[in-house]
Amino acid sequence: MFAWYTGTPTTPPLWLAARTSRTFITLTVAMAIFTDIFVYGIIVPVVPFALTSRAGVPESRIQTWVSILLAVYGAALLVTAPVCGWLADRSTSRRAPLLLGLLALAGSTVLLCVGRSVGVIAAGRVLQGVSAAVVWVVGLALLVDTVGGDEIGEAMGYVGLAMSLGVLLAPLLGGVVFERAGYYAVWAMAFGLIGLDIVLRLAMVERKIAVRWDAQYAPKRAEMDDATAAGDTEPKQLDEKTDGTSSDDEAAEPNNAPSPSPAPEPSSPDHPTPKPKPKWHAHLPPILRLLASRRLLAALWAVLIQSSLLTSFxxxxPLFVKTTFNWSATGAGLIFLPIVIPTFLGPYIGHLSDRHGPRWYAAAGFLGASPFLILLRLVTANTLRQKALLCALLALVGFFLILAITPVMAEVTYAVMAKERRRPRGYYGAHGAYAQAYSLFNIAWAAGCMVGPLLAGLVVEAEGWSAATLILGCVAVFTVVPTVVWTGGSWRKRGREGVGEKKGEGV
Known part of the structure; x- marks a missing residue:
């Protein structure tokens, strides 16, 4: 009955080529991330209303419960992300976990919509955290499987675009719709997005599944793994040259690529060749082994700072433009548009990162954002010139932040590829460690979402707008140092790194 959708052992499903295309899978993952972030963000103006009129929370306790609900979401995300990564790297399918994550998102939205007690609303926030972990971890790993390392930067550009649009548009639309159409209209918008997301995720066919009908749909990463096993990738010496880890830590394991040292004497019954003993860290979970890479840690730090800077606004x-310009809630939402517009350059920036490597683009992003963050202190008066200055500065900040985050998202893949190439196949599991790496990415992003608003809000309250912009600018410029030193491999070593760097450039 559903052969047109699932196919048969001899007949592929309908529109297989379109459903397995890189464009469609990238669109599906980007839409999943946008939906998850959007549903999270549109409730920002709704939660205070729901707590007072529906859950009966006194006005004096609203701020406390809002903070608790934010913490509940963050806790669920931080706990679930590593588990999702571990399970996803052992699963034969990426689509099945994505569909389960969608069910969690739909369930959380229902609970938040109908909830009339703090317990029900908190349960909805927990499910939101679980859904976010699944979408980010499994979705980004699916992208790596589909496009491979050569084009992952461009693909991450579309993901970064979806992410930025979700973060910045959700509070805007949530506030406008809530003000003009009411409480349930906000949730109608959320359910509409979830419905579209369901259609895309059900229509998608993974390439590892499609290969049963046509070998051309084999995942890109599998092809790269075959090339690595055959010795086609370079360079062979990838100790400190790629991710900054010591050569001791990255010593060859059994079955690794041959070294230039003389071959051992053939074994015999009287003199058997001793089997090399695995290093102690080989027994650690893959997610902990990944954290031994300073290159990956530098990428995660950049993600945390990027998230903090973006969400600090x-x-x-909104409060700044309200007190300075006397703008309404709608105007306070529209002020985010100058930051959003530059995110449309994300795919092009990702394409450039694929060609030239991520190091200097990411470093230029943080370095360029710093002065314009500090210059936001110049906006002090309610004049047309000051309003134009604020919009111009926010647009420049938005451009440099997207210049930083797109290469860094791809750098997570590059760092894992470099580590896997130095290890025997299967060292990080049969399906690699990409989902676990992006679970770390998810944790770093979630931590930034918690740190950024808290840091900026407390500083503004204690010392004012000028002090907050100065601190944000300093945080951005300090991030340049680890980005330059370790992104794309240790800058102290020269030679082609082979993953994420242009041929002939030093790493």
């Missing part, structure tokens, strides 16, 4: 910018 959520807590301080």
């Amino acid at each position: 959520d807590s301080v910018l």
